[in-house]
Amino acid sequence: MFKYFAKGLIILAGAGVVWFMTGDENLFVRTIAVSAGIPLFLAGILTGALVSGDRHRANFHTESKRDRAFKNSLTLKLVVISSPSAVMFVIMLVDYWMTS
Numbered sequence: 001m002f003k004y005f006a007k008g009l010i011i012l013a014g015a016g017v018v019w020f021m022t023g024d025e026n027l028f029v030r031t032i033a034v035s036a037g038i039p040l041f042l043a044g045i046l047t048g049a050l051v052s053g054d055r056h057r058a059n060f061h062t063e064s065k066r067d068r069a070f071k072n073s074l075t076l077k078l079v080v081i082s083s084p085s086a087v088m089f090v091i092m093l094v095d096y097w098m099t100s
Helices: 002-022 025-047 053-062 065-099
Strands: none
Touching: 002 025, 002 065, 025 065
16 A cells, blocks of 8 residues: 555655746645545545445445455555645645634
């Protein structure tokens, strides 16, 4: 899992480099919001969190254990990749609230 966390840190570092080069804090915040939001949205789709209970139950009973294990593994990887950006986004959001 550390390699996926490292990938998330690389994405965050890339956003930091863009912020350093441009000096645009808004661009940095938008970049980390997108880099945290897209993997979390995909994880929500994979887990079935964005469908109704009946649909989730039907999907659960029609998929194999191997497919379910693959989806759960991919979901965990996506959450780990998005975690550094999500934490930084929350920090930036709290900083904004504290200064305004």
